[in-house]
Amino acid sequence: MLKKVCSLEILVHWTKAISFFILVISGFGFMFHMEGVGSAFGGFNQMKTIHNWVGVVFAGALFLTIFHYLPVALKFTSDDVTWLTKAGGYLSKKAQLPPQDEINAGQRCLSHYRPHSHLHGDTCQSRDTADNDLRQCTC
Numbered sequence: 001m002l003k004k005v006c007s008l009e010i011l012v013h014w015t016k017a018i019s020f021f022i023l024v025i026s027g028f029g030f031m032f033h034m035e036g037v038g039s040a041f042g043g044f045n046q047m048k049t050i051h052n053w054v055g056v057v058f059a060g061a062l063f064l065t066i067f068h069y070l071p072v073a074l075k076f077t078s079d080d081v082t083w084l085t086k087a088g089g090y091l092s093k094k095a096q097l098p099p100q101d102e103i104n105a106g107q108r109c110l111s112h113y114r115p116h117s118h119l120h121g122d123t124c125q126s127r128d129t130a131d132n133d134l135r136q137c138t139c
Contacts, residue, residue: 012064019058026051072102073111080105 029037041047079098
């Protein structure tokens with residue numbers, strides 16, 4: 001089994017995902033005064049406490065993701081320029097691409113176009129094209 005990400009990144013990802021959905025459900029419960037949602041959390045006062053603490057957990061997980069991916073997303077090299085000039089190999093099956101880091105140049109550009117994309121950890125999917133192997137994650 002090939003590992004694209006380490007267990008810490010998986011844990012942070014799922015912490016963000018679960019806390020996000022708890023925040024969305026409780027937030028809609030507050031916004032639209034949904035009694036069913038409030039009672040599912042044990043009342044509106046309990047839901048407020050849960051919402052506040054889950055928000056702290058989400059912010060902490062988001063900080064860890066930023067801490068991990070932002071330095072990677074901000075680093076451009078000459079290999080990235082080569083990757084971009086060859087359009088990442090998408091336009092030709094015979095393109096020889098330079099090896100990439102944890103994320104490729106297209107993902108780096110996308111993280112600058114969409115400033116929040118590197119915050120969600122959805123960029124660790126690079127492939128070393130020199131030997132066609134998946135990159136290993138280092139935590």
